Amino acid sequence: MxxxxxxxxxxxxxxxxxxxxxxxxxxxxxxxxxxxxxxxxxxxxxxxxxxxxxxxxxxxxxxxxxxxxxxxxxxxxxxxxxxxxxxxxxxxxxxxxxxxxxxxxxxxxxxxxxxxxxxxxxxxxxxxxxxxxxxxxxxxxxxxxxxxxxxxxxxxxxxxxxxxxxxxxxxxxxxxxxxxxxxxxxxxxxxxxxxxxxxxxxxxxxxxxxxxxxxxxxxxxxxxxxxxxxxxxxxxxxxxxxxxxxGDKKKHFDYQPAEQGETALEVTGLTALHQNGGYRLNDVTFSLRKGEVVGIYGLLGAGRTELFKGLIGLMPCQEGKVVLNGEALDGLNFQQRLKRGVALVPEDRQGEGVVQMMSIKSNMTLSDHSLRGFWHSCSWLRENQEHERVQEMVQRLAIKVGDSEQPITSLSGGNQQKVVLGKALMTRPEVVLLDEPTRGIDVGARTDVYHLIGQMARQGLAVMFSSSELDEVMALADRVLVMADGRITADLARAGVTREKLIAASTPHE
The missing domain is CATH 3.40.50.300 (P-loop containing nucleotide triphosphate hydrolases)
Structure with a gap:
């Protein structure tokens, strides 16, 4: 120093x-x-x-x-x-x-x-x-x-x-x-x-x-x-x-594809309209397999966040079908889709990801409480189970915290993001949607997130993430979907992805 x-x-x-x-x-x-x-x-x-x-x-x-x-x-x-x-x-x-x-x-x-x-x-x-x-x-x-x-x-x-x-x-x-x-x-x-x-x-x-x-x-x-x-x-x-x-901490990420299984998520013709006319999502169709990591690239306003909100039930869609493991999710709300196995890490960490007045532990277990939870007639057993689950997640995600009872606002932005990731994983999802998961975090925490995405895929989860950074999409994804004006304009296998193709497909055309 x-x-x-x-x-x-x-x-x-x-x-x-x-x-x-x-x-x-x-x-x-x-x-x-x-x-x-x-x-x-x-x-x-x-x-x-x-x-x-x-x-x-x-x-x-x-x-x-x-x-x-x-x-x-x-x-x-x-x-x-x-x-x-x-x-x-x-x-x-x-x-x-x-x-x-x-x-x-x-x-x-x-x-x-x-x-x-x-x-x-x-x-x-x-x-x-x-x-x-x-x-x-x-x-x-x-x-x-x-x-x-x-x-x-x-x-x-x-x-x-x-x-x-x-x-x-x-x-x-x-x-x-x-x-x-x-x-x-x-x-x-x-x-x-x-x-x-x-x-x-x-x-x-x-x-x-x-x-x-x-x-x-x-x-x-x-x-x-x-x-x-x-x-x-x-x-x-x-x-x-x-x-x-x-310093002495080495941060590396090497892409290692996971073994892919059967189709986990199938989306057909998903369409959502703006209140003032036009499309938020326009006939979006794709599939996602277990063990697959799919990246979504697009410019601001391309429809990436809208797609995730449509899939999780936070935004109404007028047309289209969403099928998870052969079971239609149409008509189900956010909580019901969360319970079926779809989890979302939102882009707006402060507005939609954490509750600032709550502790780290309470934030991390918030979604799990609403599903399976730790509600047991013996309060001491509930608290012990809750504490153990939180500590396991803190260690797994390398969250820098001395006491999980501290307020969430005592953490840095990157560690808050890890808590939001932990909250999603606590629901035991089958499909994980990550909207700009590395926005505002440093090179070390970013690599931690990359490794976590790889781990989820190797555990058989279907993972979809959005990013506005070309290099990130190209480094992480098995397959890349490009969006513009609410549409999917390209579906590219990893071997066929180039910066030129991504930029060209992301540019809106008349």
Missing amino acids: TQPTSTPQDEVILETRNLSRIYPGVTALDSVNYRVYRNRVNVLIGENGAGKSTMMKMLAGVESPSSGEIWLDGEPVTLNSTHQAERHGISIIFQELNLFPNMNVMDNIFIGNEFFQRGRINEKYQYALAKSLLERLELDVDPYTPLGELGIGHQQLVEIARALSKDTRVLIMDEPTSALSQSEVKVLFNVMEQLKRRGVTIIYISHRLEELMEIGDHITIFRDGRFICEREVCDASVPWIIEQMV
Whole structure:
């Protein structure tokens, strides 16, 4: 472990000195000296559980340090709330969306930061400013549009617009591109360059290493809650970054096809209509065998999430048949399909995957309680069985946790994702649907998920996952389905998959 390099103090806008954050049973940050350089894109990277998001919560006033100091412009500051941090010019875009789906886009942008005139909100001014912010992000959406009508990627851009609406000197971006398409990422990068020219300092967290190399100026690496090293991005390389992140822990994934059995899931002509006309799913037909891993590739809005929701019963379909092991699932609701053996790991981890007010254990056993559960007349036996099952899953998924009774929010994003995976596996499924299972998790946790998918296939489960990353689909899948405009546009065996074919099939055509 090294110390931050010697740099003139006027180049440092924000720093921590021996900053620590301790949760029950877990030290998330251990005496960290971290520096943020003025008017630059400061990349912060590390595996899930390295302490990145915890550090950002300290700097944004979401949580208070257990010990240590935060200095801004060479002076110690106390940041006990987000409002206090914003008064100092520090704003944050969280990894998980922090929006209100029942409100419109404009109200989400200005909530808690409204513009008043003569004691009333100046709605006309706010509308014009919101329109301008959305245009900067190339998001063609009326500010009065209900937020709930937008997809996750577009909601992420609204979150970014909200941060841009404030008088920000230091902007923290925690995984801002995890739900964005490639074209939207380019727009965001252009906005970041504009912000730098206007004197805004950016702290940028992402697990997409090539992305960091493109946009970053300075890189800092955390591991296991500690500062490891820092370097100019121009002097770094992807292999060096991975070596510093992982340390002695080797992370490899080798594709090993499982033995495939009979057809587990058969889908014919699945069609779902938009309320305003058009198709969410358009005549989708495919089959999935036991032991098979099928990847779904497509651009934002292609219909991948809609397909999973249609299969699990969370979205009504007007036509088509879904058959599991020869038994039709038509007319069954979500709980009934879950009980029959179909499990879903949703894309929106915070909104649909976890209950933030509950513990790790309660989240993991939530679905199993509703099916078979541990409800026994002897409460001590129920609790013992529950504890044993949870501990087995924690070990199997390598979840970094000291006590499963801790709140789910005490975990990093990657470990929360493992809890959601564990919850799905606790239902003893036969078909597992994974919607963007590696979104927002690091290279180490990502490899853990890859291995888990392989294990599920070798155990005879039928696995289908969606991803917006070409390399991931090509590395994991026995077969790839490509979607565009709610249709399956290509069904490719592993041997026939190329980047060119995937890109061509994913591009919507008239």
